[in-house]
Amino acid sequence: MKSQISWKVGGQQGEGIESTGEIFSTALNRQGYYLYGYRHFSSRIKGGHTNNKIRVSTTPVYAISDDLDILVAFDQETIDLNYQELTSEGVILADGKFSPEKPEDFEGLLIEINFTEIAKELGTALMKNMVAVGATVQLLGLSLEPFEELVELMFKKKGDKIVALNKEALKSGVAEILKYGEEIGDRFNLEDSDGVGHLFMIGNEAISLGALAGGARFMAAYPITPASEIMEYMIDKLPKFNGTVIQTEDEIAAAVMAIGVNYAGVRAFTASAGPGLSLMMEAIGLSGMTEQPLVIVNTMRGGPSTGLPTKQEQSDLMQMIYGTHGDIPKIVIAPTTVEDAFYLSMEAFNLAEEYQCPVILLSDLQLSLGKQTVPELDYNRIDIRRGNIVSDVPDAETKDYFKRYEVTETGVSPRTLPGTKNGIHHVTGVEHAEDGKPSESPVNRIKQMEKRMRKIEALKIEQPVVESGGHADADILVIGFISTHGAIEEAMMRTDLKVNHMQIRQLHPFPTEEVQSALDKAKKVIVAENNYQGQLAQIIRMNTQHQNKITSFVKYDGTPFLPHDIEDKINTVVNEGVDK
Structure with a gap:
């Protein structure tokens, strides 16, 4: 048997x-x-x-x-x-x-x-x-x-x-x-x-269900593999919750429409893959500059250009963190399992409204389209946090605009929804003063830029990393993100070596303290990822010490990591030393 x-x-x-x-x-x-x-x-x-x-x-x-x-x-x-x-x-x-x-x-x-x-x-x-x-x-x-x-x-x-x-x-x-x-x-x-x-679903279904549970009632999107199932799910389910889906003419329109609906006070999002995200970059900048919430799901696939549209890859990481022109606050998070995709999708909408900035939920083809048994979901964990929305604005002696972009200690300004009495303000993608009116003053520019950027400086989601192994003095630490989780966990169970494992769920702002602590406990570090350049390894090197411990383990043939891939690499690194 x-x-x-x-x-x-x-x-x-x-x-x-x-x-x-x-x-x-x-x-x-x-x-x-x-x-x-x-x-x-x-x-x-x-x-x-x-x-x-x-x-x-x-x-x-x-x-x-x-x-x-x-x-x-x-x-x-x-x-x-x-x-x-x-x-x-x-x-x-x-x-x-x-x-x-x-x-x-x-x-x-x-x-x-x-x-x-x-x-x-x-x-x-x-x-x-x-x-x-x-x-x-x-x-x-x-x-x-x-x-x-x-x-x-x-x-x-x-x-x-x-x-x-x-x-x-x-x-x-x-x-x-x-x-x-x-x-x-x-x-x-x-x-x-x-x-x-048991529950049995693909990651895209869990992301969609999480969006529904998180209060999303509008989606604008253009079909693209491997994100289309999210739109299809929402077309079926959203009308039952008084929501709607618009298939736009392109991804640019989808992102801008989602920004507009969020401005109106309805939780809205879009979903796409690498080529679509390239088109959305200017709109992501608009979200950052106007400080409007925007949730984007990026289901990564093989690139560049049309690339390998139906194959596994994790090569959009640098683009998601650094792709927009200019400096804006941005949050990039990534689930590790289909179950986690439900909870983190739900949380993305809270983060977008609390920090008034674009939030990118980063998935990949293996997680988005792979079908897994999923434990029963805990709906008691549903938590809607709408951030600093002001509904009662006191009457003012003058008829000045509401200070929508007020400089605050936290960097998060008060937000009013259209129709709020005394809440009128100007919204523009150019640099602006506290009331939203355009301003090219160097003094104002410094204040507004510093305000926007400091609101995510200390951001830590609940569990920015997921760790297993627990060895205080590990032979190897294996780090991954998104769908590499299962292969790494299984490889760990096959070896007698002391192996720790970390999956990074918050990719930007980077959780330096947690990752550095894990690096400190390991003799050698393997970063496993599905891209050519070792993008995650580069980001870890940029934000931590012990760079000489790190070896990048990449796979970019369009296929996912298997447990034996990780197991073989662990044995190679232990026996031969870190690849330079």
């Missing part, structure tokens, strides 16, 4: 690969198994190789598995591209329609099943995914009943006949595997789960 297995389905984009993985994983999640799924897909609507790799476990998992137990192949390309991940006991379930060829160096078992032909006999080739799922269920030694229940739930609107045919497709897949009973044995029989279903 196995406590966990790794399963992958692959084929041409547009032939049901995603739905196959969705059916398989959803049924297992409902039974109480823990899952981590990651899709590899082409930047085309149809055609090109795609696969969906899903890790199934009786205990929580937070990373893609290093290897593979079962590969469901709907074409030869899937075998050629993925078979090397299979263990020596691995199994390929291949569709007979393409006369599958077993690679010479593959030690496992290739089973040819006529998925497509069986489905056609039942009425449509589209049901080949159900045949494949049924075959997998039998391989894992699981009951078919939960999968049949899911079929009823999914297809009941299409009528009893469709439900019955899909159930028959599942049973056909089971029957095909039974023909190989002795040859397969019980090598992949999965241990029973706890039977308690």
Whole structure:
């Protein structure tokens, strides 16, 4: 019996690969198994190789598995591209329609099943995914009943006949595997789960739900991979909360519209990816100069330009911190798990209003589109903090404008919403005096610049870093951000070395004190990130001491870190010393 297995389905984009993985994983999640799924897909609507790799476990998992137990192949390309991940006991379930060829160096078992032909006999080739799922269920030694229940739930609107045919497709897949009973044995029989279903969502859904819980009632956005699911979620959900979504003509309009709605007093945001964020830079500067709240979600992907729009990368970090022209206050935060994405998304709206500045929630493709089992969310943690909004402005002897940009000790000025009596003020993107009227006075410029910048000088979110390991004298400290969390944690569990781990959740302003403390406790430091330049490592070097301890470990081929990548690097650094 196995406590966990790794399963992958692959084929041409547009032939049901995603739905196959969705059916398989959803049924297992409902039974109480823990899952981590990651899709590899082409930047085309149809055609090109795609696969969906899903890790199934009786205990929580937070990373893609290093290897593979079962590969469901709907074409030869899937075998050629993925078979090397299979263990020596691995199994390929291949569709007979393409006369599958077993690679010479593959030690496992290739089973040819006529998925497509069986489905056609039942009425449509589209049901080949159900045949494949049924075959997998039998391989894992699981009951078919939960999968049949899911079929009823999914297809009941299409009528009893469709439900019955899909159930028959599942049973056909089971029957095909039974023909190989002795040859397969019980090598992949999965241990029973706890039977308690869990939340199961992608990061973009958690970000969206967090925005709703955080009071967002307006979104302006332009579709772009891998952020589009946020807009799609909001289109479905926001109207139920008296909110709305506007699909704008471009990302420039989306950011400016969100600023305007925030000015009116409604919590608003936008979401995009690298190319869209490039277009938003001037608007981000406008938010900083006019001190209007603005929440932007950036789901990073491969760049530059169109780059690798459907692949993993973390190369926007420097742009998010330093991209705008001129000096403005800006907050950049980054969740570490799908669960964390819910809470940190919610907090982004509080920070934007409390500090009256742009807040960038930084995600990446792996976190945004990877589907994970998520613990029950704690809605008691919902906390709406609107900052220094003034609703009662005393009558003044003169008819001067309200001092919207009053110089204060904290740097945060009082804010009125449109329509507030005696709260009228001027708003402009040029430098301005306390009442908002344009001013080019050098004295005023110094006062206003210093006021704006000092409001985030001492900013610390709750848990700016997340640490594990706890060694006072560690052999290695591994630092990462966003989706590298799971791979690093798993690598730690595999080694006997004293390893500490830190994920940075607040990237700007940088939490120097917390990071420096962790560096002090370690002999050597590895910074793991998905970009060429080692941007996170550079920022750490800029803000801390012990630079000679730090080695940058980068991966920029479009694929996420696997646990063995981190494990191998830990061993290399310990055995050979820090790379210069």
